[in-house]
Amino acid sequence: MTEQPMVRFDNVSKRYGALTVLDGLNLDIARGEKVSIIGPSGSGKTTVLRMLMTLETINDGVIWVEGEPLTHMERNGKLVPADLAHIRKIRAKIGMVFQSFNLFPHMTAMQNCIEAPITVLGMKRADAEARAAELLDMVGLSEKKDHYPSQLSGGQQQRVAIARACAMRPKIMLFDEVTSALDPELVGEVLEVIRKLGREHDLTMLMVTHQMGFAKEFSDRVCFFHAGKICEQGPPNELFGAPKNERTRQFLHAVLEAG
Amino acid sequence: MGIRTLVAMLVVALVVIGALATQESYKVFMPGLLQGAVLTIEIAILGSLLAIVMGVLAALARMYGPAPLKWLATVYVEIFRGTSALVQLFWLFFVLPQFGVTLNAFLVAVLALGLNVGAYGSEVVRGAIQSVARGQWEASTALNMSRPQMLRRIILPQAFVAMIPPWGNLFIELLKSTALVSLITLSDLAFKAQQMNQNTFKTIPIFTLVLLMYLAMSLVVTIGMRLLERRASLGLARGKAA
Ligand SMILES: Nc1ncnc2c1ncn2[C@@H]1O[C@H](COP(=O)(O)OP(=O)(O)O)[C@@H](O)[C@H]1O
Ligand SMILES: [Mg+2]
Numbered sequence: 132m133t134e135q136p137m138v139r140f141d142n143v144s145k146r147y148g149a150l151t152v153l154d155g156l157n158l159d160i161a162r163g164e165k166v167s168i169i170g171p172s173g174s175g176k177t178t179v180l181r182m183l184m185t186l187e188t189i190n191d192g193v194i195w196v197e198g199e200p201l202t203h204m205e206r207n208g209k210l211v212p213a214d215l216a217h218i219r220k221i222r223a224k225i226g227m228v229f230q231s232f233n234l235f236p237h238m239t240a241m242q243n244c245i246e247a248p249i250t251v252l253g254m255k256r257a258d259a260e261a262r263a264a265e266l267l268d269m270v271g272l273s274e275k276k277d278h279y280p281s282q283l284s285g286g287q288q289q290r291v292a293i294a295r296a297c298a299m300r301p302k303i304m305l306f307d308e309v310t311s312a313l314d315p316e317l318v319g320e321v322l323e324v325i326r327k328l329g330r331e332h333d334l335t336m337l338m339v340t341h342q343m344g345f346a347k348e349f350s351d352r353v354c355f356f357h358a359g360k361i362c363e364q365g366p367p368n369e370l371f372g373a374p375k376n377e378r379t380r381q382f383l384h385a386v387l388e389a390g
Numbered sequence: 391m392g393i394r395t396l397v398a399m400l401v402v403a404l405v406v407i408g409a410l411a412t413q414e415s416y417k418v419f420m421p422g423l424l425q426g427a428v429l430t431i432e433i434a435i436l437g438s439l440l441a442i443v444m445g446v447l448a449a450l451a452r453m454y455g456p457a458p459l460k461w462l463a464t465v466y467v468e469i470f471r472g473t474s475a476l477v478q479l480f481w482l483f484f485v486l487p488q489f490g491v492t493l494n495a496f497l498v499a500v501l502a503l504g505l506n507v508g509a510y511g512s513e514v515v516r517g518a519i520q521s522v523a524r525g526q527w528e529a530s531t532a533l534n535m536s537r538p539q540m541l542r543r544i545i546l547p548q549a550f551v552a553m554i555p556p557w558g559n560l561f562i563e564l565l566k567s568t569a570l571v572s573l574i575t576l577s578d579l580a581f582k583a584q585q586m587n588q589n590t591f592k593t594i595p596i597f598t599l600v601l602l603m604y605l606a607m608s609l610v611v612t613i614g615m616r617l618l619e620r621r622a623s624l625g626l627a628r629g630k631a632a
Contacts, residue, residue, distance in 0.1 A: 184532050223534050233529035237547050247533035250543055292529075299533055 135198035137162045137303060137335040138183065143192035145178055145359075152178050154359045155192070160303075165329055165336045167346035167367075170356030171382060176339040179356075180305040183337070184227045185218050196221050196303070226301030230308045232288040234280040240267060240291045241276040244298045252299070259298070266294035269331070270324045286317030290324050297328070304328070306338035318342070325349070343386055347371050355379045393616050400609040407602045416595045419586055423596075426582030427603050433499045433578065434565045434607070440504025441564065442557070445511025453516060454537060463512070470509035475567050478502045483574040499571040507564045514556040518549035551623045558615030562608045579603060 136159040145153040153175045160166050168176045181187045183194060185201070193210060194201045203210040204217040213221075235243050244263035248254040254262075267276050270290035280288050289309055296304060306325065310318040322345050328334060329349060340346050346353055347367040354364040355376070363376040374380045410416040444466075451463035470478065479502040483495065493501070522545050530540040572581030583600045587593055 184528075186528055186531060219534055219536070222531075225532075227532040229525060229529065229532075231525055233523075233525035235526065235529070235544055246543060247530075247535060250539050251534050251536075296532065 134162065136160055136195070137164070137197060138337070139195040140179070140183075141193045141195060143182065143194060144190050145175070145182060145187065146190045152359055153182075156359075156361070158354070158361065160335060160337060162302075163333050163335055164352065165350045166338070167350040167353045168337070168339045168356055169341070169343070169346060169353060169382070170362075174356040175359040176356050177307055180227065180307050180337065180339060183303075184225055184305055185222050196224055223299070224302045225305065226296035226299055226303070227305040227307070228289070228292050228296050228309045230311050232280070232285070232292045232312070234288055234292055234295070236280050239277050239279055240272060240283070240294075243280070243291055244295045247295075248298050263294065263298055266297050267291070269297075269327065270294045271320070284317060285313045286320045289313065289321045293321075293324055293328065297332075301334070303335045303337065306336065306340070308339050308341060310340075310342060341386070343371065343383070355382065357382075393613060393620075396609055396613050396616065400606060400613065403602050403606045403609065407599060407606065410595070410599060410602075413595075415592065416599060419592070419596055419599060422582045422586055423579060423599055423603065426577055426579035427607075429577060430565070430568045430579040431607065433496070433503065433568050433571060433576075434561070436500045437503035437507065437564050437568070438561050440500060441507035441511050441560065444505060444508025445515050448508065448512035449515035449519065450541070452512065453519065454541075466505075467509045467512050470506050471513075475502060475506045476570050476573070478506055479570055479574055495571070495574050495576050498574060499568070499576055503564050503567055503571075506567070507560050510563075511557065511560055514553055514560065515549070517556075518552040519545060521552050522548045551619065554615055554619040554622060558612060561611045561615070565608055565611065566604070 138158075138160040140156045140158040143153060143156045144151065156179065158179075168179060170176055178187060182189050183201075189202055193203050199221055200210060200213065201218070201221045202213055204213045205211075234240075235246065238246060241260065241263055244266060245254075245256065245259040248259040248262065249256060264273070264276070267273050270293055272287060272290055272294070275283060275287060275291075280291070283291065293309075309325075310321050313321065322342065325336075325338075325345075326349060329336060338346075338350075350367050352364060353367050353370045355362050355370065355374075355378075357378050363370060363374060363379045370379065371383065374383060411420050448463040448467055451459040452467070455463065479498060482493065482498045482502050486493065519541075526544055526548065527540060530544045535543070568578055569580035571578050572584065577585075579600060583596050587596050590596075
C-alpha cells in the first residue's frame with residue numbers, strides 16, 4: 132500500500148448562502164510536496180487554505196490529514212462532525228502565514244514566536260526562546276528580536292510571521308499570498324525565506340501565489356483554480372510551458388501581460 | 391485636554407479647597423465634609439471594582455458563554471441598564487428585606503452602583519473585543535490556541551486599550567451617582583452637605599467646598615485613566631512613528 136497523503140480533500144464543498152465557492156474539491160498532497168495554487172481572484176484559492184486551517188467550516192465532504200479526518204471524527208465506525216478537542220489535536224500539524232501578517236502588535240518579534248509554544252505546547256520559556264532565536268536567525272532577523280511589529284518593515288513582519296508559524300513545528304505550512312501586501316523591493320527577502328524553509332525542512336507546503344516565477348521554480352505541482360474547481364494541474368514545467376486548458380492559457384497570458 | 395491641563399486643574403481645585411478651609415466661615419464644615427468624602431470614595435472604588443468584574447464577566451458570557459449563561463447575562467444587562475440606579479438602590483434596600491434578605495446600606499450601595507455601571511461596562515467590553523482585528527483571532531487559531539488562551543493572551547490585552555477611555559467615563563458616572571446613597575441612610579459627601587446646610591443655612595461655603603471636592607475626585611479618575619491609557623498603548627503605539 133502506498134503512503135497516506137499528507138492532506139486529502141475528499142469531495143469538499145463550501146458555500147456561502149447561495150454562492151458555491153468550492154464545488155466538490157478533490158486534492159491529495161503528498162508528504163513533503165510543495166504545491167502552488169494559482170488562479171483568478173475569487174476562484175476559491177484562499178478558501179482552500181482557510182478550510183484546511185479550520186478557519187472556515189465545510190458544507191460537504193471530508194478533509195483528511197495523515198490519514199485522520201480533520202473536519203470529522205470517528206464515532207461508532209461513522210464519521211461525525213469533529214468537536215473542538217479533535218480539531219485542535221489534528222490542527223496542531225498545520226501552520227499558516229497570512230497576506231496581512233497578523234503579528235500580535237503588543238508583543239515583540241521574540242514574544243510573538245514564543246507565545247504559542249509556551250501557552251499551547253507547554254514548553255519551558257528558555258526552550259521556547261532558544262528555538263525562537265534559531266528561527267529568527269533563519270529568517271535573518273536576530274537583531275530585530277526585541278522590536279515590536281510596528282517597528283518592522285512589511286517584509287520583516289512577514290518573516291517574523293513565518294518564524295512564528297515554524298515555532299509550532301507544523302508538518303504542513305499554508306501560505307496565502309504572503310507577498311501581496313509587500314512593496315515590490317521587499318518581496319524577494321520573503322520568497323528567499325520560503326525557499327530556505329523548503330530546502331531545510333521536511334515541510335509539506337501549500338501556497339496561494341501570484342508570483343508565477345516563484346511558483347514555477349519552487350513547486351512540485353501547480354494547481355490552476357477556476358470558479359471553485361481545479362481546472363488544470365501538473366508539474367510547473369507542463370502547466371506553465373504547455374497548458375492544456377484554454378482557461379489556463381488565458382489566465383497565464385493575462386498575468387504575463389500584467390507582470 | 392492634555393494631562394498637564396488636567397493636573398493643573400486638580401492642583402488649583404485642591405489649593406482653593408485648602409485656602410477656603412483656612413477661612414473661619416468654611417473651617418467648621420471641613421471635618422464633616424471630609425468624613426462624607428471618605429465614604430463617597432469607598433463606595434466609588436468598591437463599586438468600580440465590582441463594575442469591572444461584572445462588565446467583563448457579562449461581556450464574555452454574552453459573547454462566548456453557553457446558552458444559559460448568555461441568557462442570564464443578557465437579562466442582567468437589560469435589567470440594570472433599563473432601570474434607574476435609584477430604583478435599584480431602593481429595591482435592594484427596601485424590597486429585598488421583604489423577601490427575607492437584609493443587606494446593610496453600605497453593601498447595597500456598592501452592589502447597586504457596581505451592578506448598574508457593570509451593565510454599561512459589559513457593552514464597553516464587548517465593543518472593545520469586537521474592535522480587535524479579525525486577523526488576530528485567525529492568527530491565534532492558526533497557532534492552535536484555545537479560545538480562553540486567545541482571549542487572555544491576544545485579544546483582551548489589545549481590547550484593553552480601547553476600553554480605558556469609556557471606562558473612565560463610567561467611573562465618573564459612578565462617582566456622581568454615589569450622591570444617591572444618601573437616600574438609603576448613608577452619610578456620604580452629598581448627605582453631609584445637605585445636613586449641614588439644613589442646620590446652618592450656610593449654602594455658599596458648603597456647596598462650594600462640595601463642588602470642588604467632587605471635581606477633585608473626578609479629575610483624579612480622569613488623570614489616572616489617561617496615564618493608564620498612555621502606558622497600555624505603549625506597546626501598540628511604539629514605533630507608530632517608525
Ligand atoms: N465570508 C464570506 N462570505 C461570503 N462570501 C465569501 C466569504 N469569503 C469568501 N467569499 C467569496 O468566496 C469566493 C472565493 O473567495 P476566495 O477563496 O477568497 O478567493 P480567492 O482567494 O481565489 O481570491 C469569492 O467570490 C468571495 O467573494
Ligand atoms: Mg485570496
